[in-house]
Amino acid sequence: MTSPTVAVIRTESRLFARERLSLFWIVLFPSLLLGVLGLIPSFREDTADLGGRSMIDLYVPVTVLLSMIMAAIMTMPPTLTGYRESGVLRRLGTTPARPSSILLGQLLVHAVAVAASSVIVIVLGRLVFGTPLPESPVGYVVAYVLALAVSLAIGSAITAVSPNGKAGQVVGMVVFFPSMFTAGVYVPVEVLSGTARDIISFTPYGAASNALNDAAAGTFPELVDLAVMGGWAVVLYLIAVRAFRWE
Amino acid sequence: MDGLRKTYGDKVAVDEISLRVHEGEIFGILGPNGAGKSTTVESIAGLRVGDRGRIRVHGIDPWSDRAPVTEVLGVQLQEARLQAKITVQEALELWSAFYADPEPWAPLAERLGLGTQLRQRFENLSGGQQQRLSIALALIGRPRVVVLDELTTGLDPRARREVWDLVRDVRDRGVTVLLVTHSMEEAQALCDRIAIVDAGRIRALDTPAGLIEAASAATITTFETSVAVDLASLRELDGVTAARSEHGTVTVEGAEGVALAVIEALRTQGVTPLRLRVAAGSLDAAYLDLTETETDTETRQEALR
Numbered sequence: 001m002t003s004p005t006v007a008v009i010r011t012e013s014r015l016f017a018r019e020r021l022s023l024f025w026i027v028l029f030p031s032l033l034l035g036v037l038g039l040i041p042s043f044r045e046d047t048a049d050l051g052g053r054s055m056i057d058l059y060v061p062v063t064v065l066l067s068m069i070m071a072a073i074m075t076m077p078p079t080l081t082g083y084r085e086s087g088v089l090r091r092l093g094t095t096p097a098r099p100s101s102i103l104l105g106q107l108l109v110h111a112v113a114v115a116a117s118s119v120i121v122i123v124l125g126r127l128v129f130g131t132p133l134p135e136s137p138v139g140y141v142v143a144y145v146l147a148l149a150v151s152l153a154i155g156s157a158i159t160a161v162s163p164n165g166k167a168g169q170v171v172g173m174v175v176f177f178p179s180m181f182t183a184g185v186y187v188p189v190e191v192l193s194g195t196a197r198d199i200i201s202f203t204p205y206g207a208a209s210n211a212l213n214d215a216a217a218g219t220f221p222e223l224v225d226l227a228v229m230g231g232w233a234v235v236l237y238l239i240a241v242r243a244f245r246w247e
Numbered sequence: 248m249d250g251l252r253k254t255y256g257d258k259v260a261v262d263e264i265s266l267r268v269h270e271g272e273i274f275g276i277l278g279p280n281g282a283g284k285s286t287t288v289e290s291i292a293g294l295r296v297g298d299r300g301r302i303r304v305h306g307i308d309p310w311s312d313r314a315p316v317t318e319v320l321g322v323q324l325q326e327a328r329l330q331a332k333i334t335v336q337e338a339l340e341l342w343s344a345f346y347a348d349p350e351p352w353a354p355l356a357e358r359l360g361l362g363t364q365l366r367q368r369f370e371n372l373s374g375g376q377q378q379r380l381s382i383a384l385a386l387i388g389r390p391r392v393v394v395l396d397e398l399t400t401g402l403d404p405r406a407r408r409e410v411w412d413l414v415r416d417v418r419d420r421g422v423t424v425l426l427v428t429h430s431m432e433e434a435q436a437l438c439d440r441i442a443i444v445d446a447g448r449i450r451a452l453d454t455p456a457g458l459i460e461a462a463s464a465a466t467i468t469t470f471e472t473s474v475a476v477d478l479a480s481l482r483e484l485d486g487v488t489a490a491r492s493e494h495g496t497v498t499v500e501g502a503e504g505v506a507l508a509v510i511e512a513l514r515t516q517g518v519t520p521l522r523l524r525v526a527a528g529s530l531d532a533a534y535l536d537l538t539e540t541e542t543d544t545e546t547r548q549e550a551l552r
Contacts, residue, residue, distance in 0.1 A: 004344055014337065087324060
């Protein structure tokens with residue numbers, strides 16, 4: 001007999017594999033974006049202004065963050081608010097399984113999908129456009145794990161503060177665009193400087209962007225960036241835990 | 248259950264409900280929407296904790312020992328759905344993994360007429376199939392008590408009968424059934440005993456036959472008229488316990504022979520009754536006696552005008 005929690009997680013993985021649209025946005029879309037940007041010749045040229053890197057080099061961490069945003073803000077909250085609204089959580093609460101196991105399952109499957117997407121983006125960049133692999137692997141992993149943690153915290157907080165699916169969509173949208181901007185999807189954060197850059201560095205994705213770029217370039221991420229991500233993650237998880245309603 | 252009370256803000260959902268369900272019976276909780284039925288069963292299932300009172304399910308306190316209660320209590324909740332894309336078989340397998348000694352799901356699915364639907368996703372099942380799956384899941388852990396909340400809501404008449412047969416089956420296997428419904432027909436057809444609940448209180452608790460006997464109406468006469476009827480004079484007739492008018496349909500309740508007196512009285516009033524029906528008393532009468540709703544009061548006021 002498998003434990004109820006394991007069974008719930010297994011079921012959630014299976015169900016997630018059926019969500020083609022979610023999988024597209026999380027796993028395929030970031031690679032597609034990188035591929036399309038890589039077709040622009042000037043993006044492939046190393047530029048002195050970018051510290052000898054090319055735009056496409058900078059877009060590898062950006063597309064890594066993009067898949068986190070898609071998973072944590074666009075697909076996970078609607079799934080969970082849907083579970084709450086349709087009574088899935090309430091129903092599970094009448095069985096020996098803990099309803100929290102379904103939340104854990106959703107966090108896990110989204111984390112795995114993001115990880116898969118990141119591997120594809122990094123390998124694609126390396127093989128097709130010759131982008132360098134992270135030169136500080138340890139730093140990269142640390143920055144990556146924190147970025148993923150803060151992403152899932154954002155998604156959890158959105159789910160928790162939204163009384164229903166409709167509100168969830170609104171909150172999600174409000175969070176989505178600033179996240180895309182601060183992660184550098186429109187303009188890589190590295191390109192910016194001055195006050196704008198400083199402000200962005202205090203957002204979760206701005207800090208994540210700094211940290212991933214540092215690690216990609218070979219230095220260990222700055223502690224302040226790691227602390228910003230960790231701080232946001234802790235605060236958002238606390239909000240999520242306090243505000244979460246099972247029904 | 249002893250003195251259960253539960254309030255939401257200043258709204259009292261359940262107000263001092265006490266009842267004892269015997270092992271192996273089908274016990275009905277009948278009442279209008281918003282009477283506190285669902286709150287009551289959700290408290291039994293441990294999903295809600297009452298403000299006051301005490302509940303024991305086979306000796307277990309669902310408020311403090313929720314986990315052990317889930318082992319003896321199977322629950323089918325009102326309007327609780329499953330994940331849209333889960334298949335019937337996956338749901339059955341998932342629920343099987345929750346219990347130490349689950350009932351084999353394949354024969355259970357077969358018995359519930361889900362044998363050919365195993366690969367169907369929940370979202371593609373008909374309302375009746377979803378309901379039957381929900382019942383299967385409530386039964387899979389071999390519960391000693393099963394709570395069925397509004398189980399035939401939205402089912403067509405055939406599916407309803409099938410589900411009823413199934414509930415009797417479950418009872419015959421020795422499982423206690425707690426049935427929550429707002430359908431009097433359902434309560435009358437299935438229940439060994441019924442508690443009629445309204446505005447958070449138990450108004451009556453008896454067998455269906457006992458409730459009908461105690462009701463003020465052994466027979467019910469109904470008819471439609473296009474003109475106003477003097478209800479007051481009908482009420483004064485011998486044996487009439489109640490007369491009311493709703494949307495042009497007049498209902499007169501009372502003892503045997505009241506129907507003839509009513510027809511006579513209508514003739515003297517010069518009223519031609521249309522669609523005249525005389526029926527034996529049912530749970531309806533008992534129910535209406537006991538559940539004073541706003542519409543009843545309105546109809547009375549209408550009758551006085």
